[in-house]
Amino acid sequence: MIEQVAIILPIVLPLATMAVLLLVWKSIAAQKVIGVIGSTLLMASAAALICLVNRDGMIVLQVGSWPAPFGITLVADRLSSIMVMLAGLMVFAVSIYSLVMIDDRRVDFGFHPLVQLLLMGVCGAFLTGDLFNLYVWFEVMLIASFVLLTLGGERGQLEGAIKYVTLNLISSAVFLAAIGVIYAATGTLNMADLALKLRSFTDDGTVSVLAMLFLIAFGTKAAVFPLFFWLPASYHTPPAAVSAIFAGLLTKVGVYSLIRAFTLLFVTDLEFTHNLLLLIAGLTMVTGVLGAMAQSEIRRILSFHIVSQIGYMLMGLALYTPLALAGSVFYIIHHIVVKTNLFLIAGIIERRFGTGRLAEIGGLYRSAPVLATLFFLSAMSLAGVPPLSGFFAKLTLIRGGLEAEGYAIVVVALAVSLLTLFSMTKIWAEAFWKPAPEGAATETSQNPYTMFERLSLFGPTLLLVTITVGIGVMAGPVMNASMATAEQLLDPDIYIQAVLPDQYLIESEGDLLIDDSTSEAHGLLPSPRGETH
Amino acid sequence: MEIVLAITVGGLYAAGIYMMLRRSVVKLLIGLGLLSHAANLLIFTAGGIVRGHVPVIPAGETQPLTQVADPLPQALILTAIVISFAVLAFALVLVYRTYQTLGTDDLDQLRATDT
Numbered sequence A: 001m002i003e004q005v006a007i008i009l010p011i012v013l014p015l016a017t018m019a020v021l022l023l024v025w026k027s028i029a030a031q032k033v034i035g036v037i038g039s040t041l042l043m044a045s046a047a048a049l050i051c052l053v054n055r056d057g058m059i060v061l062q063v064g065s066w067p068a069p070f071g072i073t074l075v076a077d078r079l080s081s082i083m084v085m086l087a088g089l090m091v092f093a094v095s096i097y098s099l100v101m102i103d104d105r106r107v108d109f110g111f112h113p114l115v116q117l118l119l120m121g122v123c124g125a126f127l128t129g130d131l132f133n134l135y136v137w138f139e140v141m142l143i144a145s146f147v148l149l150t151l152g153g154e155r156g157q158l159e160g161a162i163k164y165v166t167l168n169l170i171s172s173a174v175f176l177a178a179i180g181v182i183y184a185a186t187g188t189l190n191m192a193d194l195a196l197k198l199r200s201f202t203d204d205g206t207v208s209v210l211a212m213l214f215l216i217a218f219g220t221k222a223a224v225f226p227l228f229f230w231l232p233a234s235y236h237t238p239p240a241a242v243s244a245i246f247a248g249l250l251t252k253v254g255v256y257s258l259i260r261a262f263t264l265l266f267v268t269d270l271e272f273t274h275n276l277l278l279l280i281a282g283l284t285m286v287t288g289v290l291g292a293m294a295q296s297e298i299r300r301i302l303s304f305h306i307v308s309q310i311g312y313m314l315m316g317l318a319l320y321t322p323l324a325l326a327g328s329v330f331y332i333i334h335h336i337v338v339k340t341n342l343f344l345i346a347g348i349i350e351r352r353f354g355t356g357r358l359a360e361i362g363g364l365y366r367s368a369p370v371l372a373t374l375f376f377l378s379a380m381s382l383a384g385v386p387p388l389s390g391f392f393a394k395l396t397l398i399r400g401g402l403e404a405e406g407y408a409i410v411v412v413a414l415a416v417s418l419l420t421l422f423s424m425t426k427i428w429a430e431a432f433w434k435p436a437p438e439g440a441a442t443e444t445s446q447n448p449y450t451m452f453e454r455l456s457l458f459g460p461t462l463l464l465v466t467i468t469v470g471i472g473v474m475a476g477p478v479m480n481a482s483m484a485t486a487e488q489l490l491d492p493d494i495y496i497q498a499v500l501p502d503q504y505l506i507e508s509e510g511d512l513l514i515d516d517s518t519s520e521a522h523g524l525l526p527s528p529r530g531e532t533h
Numbered sequence B: 001m002e003i004v005l006a007i008t009v010g011g012l013y014a015a016g017i018y019m020m021l022r023r024s025v026v027k028l029l030i031g032l033g034l035l036s037h038a039a040n041l042l043i044f045t046a047g048g049i050v051r052g053h054v055p056v057i058p059a060g061e062t063q064p065l066t067q068v069a070d071p072l073p074q075a076l077i078l079t080a081i082v083i084s085f086a087v088l089a090f091a092l093v094l095v096y097r098t099y100q101t102l103g104t105d106d107l108d109q110l111r112a113t114d115t
Helices: A002-023 A028-056 A078-101 A104-108 A111-127 A131-150 A155-186 A191-198 A206-222 A230-234 A240-265 A270-293 A298-319 A322-353 A369-383 A389-403 A407-433 A451-473 A475-490 A492-499 A516-522 B002-020 B025-046 B071-102
Strands: A059-063 A072-076 A504-506 A512-514
Touching: A002 A028, A002 A059, A002 A072, A002 A078, A002 A111, A028 A059, A028 A078, A028 A104, A028 A111, A072 A078, A072 A111, A072 A191, A072 A492, A078 A111, A078 A240, A078 A322, A078 A451, A078 A475, A104 A111, A111 A131, A111 A240, A131 A155, A131 A240, A131 B071, A155 A191, A155 A206, A155 A230, A155 B025, A155 B071, A191 A240, A191 A492, A206 A240, A206 A270, A230 A298, A240 A270, A240 A298, A240 A322, A240 A475, A240 A492, A270 A298, A270 A407, A298 A322, A298 A389, A298 A407, A322 A369, A322 A389, A322 A451, A322 A475, A369 A389, A369 A407, A369 A451, A389 A407, A389 A451, A389 A475, A451 A475, A475 A492, B002 B025, B025 B071
Parallel strands: none
Antiparallel strands: A059 A072, A504 A512
């Protein structure tokens, strides 16, 4: 019973918070307080979910007690629970940060309810066990992100939004078409059931076609090469709090879906699909980091870095060994924390100078030593300098790559990591190190922040920096968790068995067999592949 | 019947992509609309076209007695139509606001955020 509550809470809590927020639409103060309370509660429930998954293994909820292939299924495995926890943590940090950084006009237009809606979509996408539900949660998340992106209606925001909305709608259309085709081929949309049925497709190209459709759909959302160009065009336009939450969560939903699809569903033709993934991973890393080097505005640089780091996450998935996949999981954990934090810091810098263009700012090392330290730690973590979290994430991936003998991708990953360091140094040298240029906004008083602003701006940043340092110091436990996650992902039978316990029996060798007697009892609906044509 | 629908789906996709490649933002929107219709029709076709009865199981039975139409694709399309309608409505407002703010509907003029 408690498991069922724990798995539904990450979806219901944001919904409830949003409902309460809509009730207090008129009061800006109440909106802010309830927004923070809601994300705190979500974080607590996500922590409970992680503990339960850790203790009992996978948690499955058949909504409305309809048995698995017919009803709506919610599944929480290790990866899902980690992702939900990270989502809660990021929204907690951003909602505190937004107390100061989001102006009252945007709060008035419904910033806080939209964040909760976004969170509901993200958590739903992480927890669902059904492809069509995944589509619906994607749309919930997208519509919230569309409005968040355009909230305020500034020129740049609208321009960025046109590109963002168009590309995301195209990828949704492709995703929907892929759902239609996969339903025609297998007659089911439940992921566990699909995983089982897709195993019998070995000879023809059906699985490869489906895999490519899903690769395009999820790849666009994850911003992989060559489908990433909407991301740098839009992520630097909204207020920093919004870009921080986008940078932390949205592309990672795409990566999560890719990991889910290519460890559970499309594993019959590894030679083709995962080699293609490996190629995409390498190109994503290189193009992202080269794009970042050409930029001269903090948030644009950071946006391109999201692209290059998506490549690292794909690299582990493409290599498809336990160690490499553990590296991917570790990298996602590290990346969400660090990237959100860097965008938060970029927001503080932009607030100070009124611009993020590197040529017009400077001198922060002298005037804001705390901010400089926080940025330095995050930037070095992103570049992978020991002993911060990024180092261990990259080390695991590189070790995984060497073990799987993917030497080319290892070389690319190392070179890109060096270039990342280079472009982080660029921000460091321009914004912090060089003296402030003529005409730049200078400090008017000794203490530019009130106590409340200090807490609201630096509190979340400090928390996230502590986490990234903490992951570095306690790399052992995080590594063990990533390893356990990877092993669970690489054994789809665990997933299938948890979702479809009574329909499939396990033979002594561990092979799954379809038990005819029970599946016939469930066979209420005609098969679309059968005699109905 | 399936051939006709398949050709229609292909035509819708082609028209949608052609419209999206135009420079006008409004035509881009029309293209997106056509694309979502194409996807819906694709699900409908792929789900299997069957002239059957409504999928209602009589009282006391566990299976439908006659051949029935598969209700799932229709449920999927219904959901997808609602979603794409909402999203398209949002996109329409977005385009209008963009036109008001920027004074152009030419995609080539939207260059400020490009890199």
